[in-house]
Amino acid sequence: MVRWFFILLLIGEVAQAQQTTRLTGNWEFIKQDAGGIWELVRPVGKGNPESVSLWQTVQLPHCVNADDAVDPDVNYYQGPAWYRTQLDIENPYSNGRTLLFFEGAGQKTDVYVYMTKVGSHTGGYDEFVVDITDAVEAFRKLPVAQSRFKGKIPIAVRTDNSRDLEMIPSDLSDFNLYGGIYRYLNLVYQPPVAIDKLFAKAEVDKTGKIGTVQVSARFFSPPPPEGAGITIKLFDPTGKVVHQKDLPPPSGGGPGRGPGDVKLTGFTLKTPQLWSPQTPALYTVEATVTTAEGKYVQTEKIGFRHFEFVDHGPFLLNGRRLLLRGTHRHEDHAGVAAAMTEDLMRREMIMMKEMGVNFIRLGHYQQSRIILNLCDSLGILVWEEIPWCRGGLGGPVYQAMAKRMLTNMIEQHYNHPSVIIWGMGNENDWPGDFPEFDKEKIRSFMKELHDLSHRLDNTRKTAIRRCDFCKDIVDVYSPSIWAGWYRGVYTEYKKVSEEEFKKVDHFLHVEWGGDSHARRHAENPDKALQVVKTGNGADERAGDASLYGGAARVSKDGDWSESYLCNLVDWHLKEQETMPWLTGTAQWPFKDFSTPVRPDNPVPYMNQKGVVERDLTKKEAYYVFQSYWTTQPMAHIYGHTWPVRWGAEGEEKMIKVYSNCAEAELFVNGKSYGVKKRNSQDFPAAGLRWNVPLNNGMQQVKVIARTGKTVITDSIQFQYQTEKWSQPAKIVLEKTGEQNGIATLQVTLLDEKGVPCPDAASWIRFGLAGDGKLIDNQGTSTGSRLVQAYNGRAIIRVQTNKGRSVISAKSEGMKTVFKEL
Template structure:
């Protein structure tokens, strides 16, 4: 038996290795030149003054301008050029230039002649290029010039979205040379062969292949299509064979259907067992191998129902995972494949089984990883927020849908094709106009066409249309009736009402649409990893409020049978250039940071979903903390510390001292931990298995209520005014404390009130405006208006005092962002304020205000040194002249 397996393996190996001699696929990512701006391609040779930049692919020209202090980012032309050298023997082959993705319109020229163009930034495209290449002088090479343009275009989705439309050739580019007879390479840049697995059950399954063979030669050919199914160990399961006669310069369809395979090993997230389908084209006379196709095969069957949710291979399964955007800190969307794969592994390691590839098809490495590691996937096209009522927009949308499906067809992980995310979020025309009603009809008509195309392309998978939470609107327009599944992007307890509104909404769907399966395609809350609160409030952007949010949503998803599942918005933080908020240009809802550091919510989901034993200390990346003692006699500051675990009981130690053991409930338990001044070592472990553990090193700064304390002498203290959160600077890791009222012997403000942004009921205090000139926007986004004084009762000595200001009432009202559902765009009056600042009675700032340093929405910090004597401490007085006095932050540093 072993000898037979070895011989079979050798035959398969020979079967595969012959491929490398017949078809060549080589990346051409290295040593390109790039120019950002407009060029006439006919002038490239004559214009020697073009300042080309040396780059490699993948590449985006928006890596940094999306994070600067200026609104907007470069959307326009970018030009790439490279000399390629082709083998002279390729003149007898078919040669293609293949792009995995370039955003968003692309034109390609070779040796000065236009090869072709492509519309759409998220699907692959390729061109036959042999006729444009010169083979006679190999050393001369061939010049490729590529024009990419990410300008706004009314006829190309996406038109508007809560993510950044980066420009560039941001995925891999390949040259492919094949024999003149090959599997179709012009079928929307797909593999040319499509695999389905009909009639799957526990006891048997079939394999079906459908494809096209292309004959680019001038003569008739007779070929054999031979397909082997190999198991995980490359042992042959069966062989299929088909004879084809190919006319010159033609394409010929073929279809292969296997007999039932007995007792197939099934693919699932728990056991992602993959077979391989390997098809070769053989010349019938010479038996020479002409081309090869290979793809993974996963035998599985699945269903969605309105009452019981999702089942896989006959077993109920709750789909839980995350959405994924493709950008990365300092890389834009030009990621190496390994980082895309790591994102999928983050979901898998969290215990998730589902990924929504949102809001556009992504790098091939994403679904390849899903197949291997066992993640079910939904993929969608980028019609987001609104449509354009033109034939061109419709045609582009339909073409993107076809490209997406054909290019990603051979992935057993894919179970849903989707389209039109939140397409009614930003409708055109006045609300009650006849034009608005016509627009809604046109949206529904396009949705039906996309639905029809999707079912025509792939009857083996489900369709979905993800909507924002306006149930009555989507239902009345008919968008809940068109797809097979309805997706809901729900933010109860964030953008609107309270947590309990989630269950009310879901129950209403189940009542009104009793036959329509549903998935919660988005849910999440901003979690700025720099901000914490002991009293979290909706929209305060703290890690603590986000934890309350995720706990409620996961419980609801798990407890309601008719909810098929949910995907967190988002796996990672991602760039959205039009956002301001606590971290400008970022959507902070990710449970993992932009540079892929897990937040508390990630560890929570891991504790709830993962099967392997987990103990994780919450907020372990918050390594520098501070707190104000209630009494100088105390030796430690008590702070709640959450430990996430799927173990029954957890034990905690701090600095070697045991704090006892506690039972976990719903994935965590909270210890009250005494942090001493200085470094603290925290250890958490499973009470029943000490090898399941986690560590954290936390430096804590204790402040006595009296800054005159000898026991806790302070070096530096920072206070954020108008705020009830702690903030930690990303670069310096310095902590800012929330404000407090002055009491004799201590420190604090006198008078005034916390500023609250007008016209935005979401934000509990402060503003969401971008503040220029700082990386620490939260310090400047809150302030105390009408402040009379700020006092520090400090001992005698020399100090450095810094005052932080920003004018928040600027008259520069921006349009309300569509996704902030409660925010109202309204005209803001420009502030005019003038006041003096005195320090210990001495004038420090005279007539400080909008006519000088206090420019709209710009950070201002002013520093001075003070010598305190005679036990007077420091008193900063604010004297109003015109308008209200303000202070955003204050810092005091002891020099000696």
């Protein structure tokens, strides 16, 4: 683990004002619409049936679909929902403004102070501000302000994620369009004179010797009055002031970076510390506006870096080739869906960095400012995109929304040095939302977005993924290449990539990999490749994501084992080391995420292509990436979640170790099987594999890996089963542990003779009656009440609530079993 991870401080941008408070507690929520705003604020006496409340107390951030997004028995809710609270509001600034600053809410939002609608926003992913100053003052003059609300200000927020064809993203997209206030909501007190947005354009020449900074601002009305002053300071990464300039108040607008923006100052800096994934050096621009009423301070983090996509060549950062080693992120997590806390986000991003990631595509929408701050601090380059995803092209309202979201994304994340690409769309060759699918109209609108992006920010590239008829419009293009999953076999990856590379000036391959059902392993994972045709492309086509019909493909005919995914990843990474022209790639995605279009997957409604589960539990593939991409010594024996292997007595079985160490020695039951040298081109496991004869019974496996004087060890144990089995016929349900009031239950599938079936993939459904509660609807292999077995077993957990419960387990064709807790 990199030592500086532990001293990382997430220093957020000062948002809009000097006094900002996150509104996390004391909220009520109802998952339905109201008859009107009066229904939310009207007085109801005790004992009246109308006082029976359907409201529940929640914390923000909160997602309407925290549970039902992965409920195996229902479609996720798409419709209106309400939040309400009462706030103590005391703005300390004379003539100041009081604002509600939303970091994101989905997908349409209306905001009320008492019965007055004070603002609306359409779009689930960009930030927006609602000024409640006048409405608060008007409410305070009403008799009910004191008589009923005791001076508190009633706030209500309606969110709505109903289906709407004239909105982006499309409901055809392979992810949920969540509802709720699922990012932080802030109460902001703003002085009379304040900066709306501070833009700091940091650039450095190819030599890295001369840095320039252009600072412009957009002020809230009114602009700074006569006698006001502005001071601009630049602090280096150690906190030392390296530039300071006092400015007179600006008069009027322009010339800034856009209409209405005011250029404040520009200056040069000799030999700035350069930002890179290895050394993410961050400078701080501080703007102080001084008036007779006091000071307003806003800061922004910036970084100096020079990047280039070489024509028909690699990616350069600060004059040197950098292979982009990437992944993807959806805003989704077990138990909370989109409502991830800052701590959860930080944990997720640090796990990516520890895996060796230096690049991320944020799919498929603008994400939280917290994520961008973490990318800046950790040194992760970013492709961020608007949610024009699938379905075709809508009308004027649709197109205006896309342009507005692109503008907001660029303006709100303009200063982040991590961002190198603005994404214009994803899979825009996918029709279905409209009767017309006109490629020329899509091309024309794509060109409008490309031009708008460059007008707003000429320092970054534009890009799209998978829309061949638009690939000549944007600066960087990623075709669809899914070698070994949707089409072809993974050994075709390099050849197909070279062919696609030649078709565009700047090639970057994002989205590759495959699904794996966590805890499922295979003795012969590549068996499905025998039936898959080669030489016919490796893209994804209509219907390929289905588990039924069509040509033979691993996504349909494979075993969805972690064993197969590790081989696929291993091959891709070894090949990438021999492709000097390659800019880079991004595996899809880092974490399993929920989706409405995959109800039949082993965990229903889950896209299971992640290298970690939806709760951040690592799968085996995580360590394959780590063995290629990291320098901190590591070693991992494959199979930590594989308790039973099988085969004939004395049969040789491959034991693989994923490690970045120079050599490793394997021990099985205390016996050494020799030292192997690591060679990244020796597939699989870079040569760190041993064929070991196994006999029936428990096996103890240990590896000792070495790099120089550094020694790393890892160990596992598993049962080796030689007894043959037939079809599953019986279910055994047992409690395997309990801790902190959480009991763990496991199903094991046996044949009619009572022999375990270690390759069984039967569907298991858990149920519970009594005082406890199933910990389900998590979207994980151990957190779903309906799940495919992994190697003849399945796990569920129960919150006992210190009471009595009966848990059931059933599977088609077998007798349902019960267990009392």
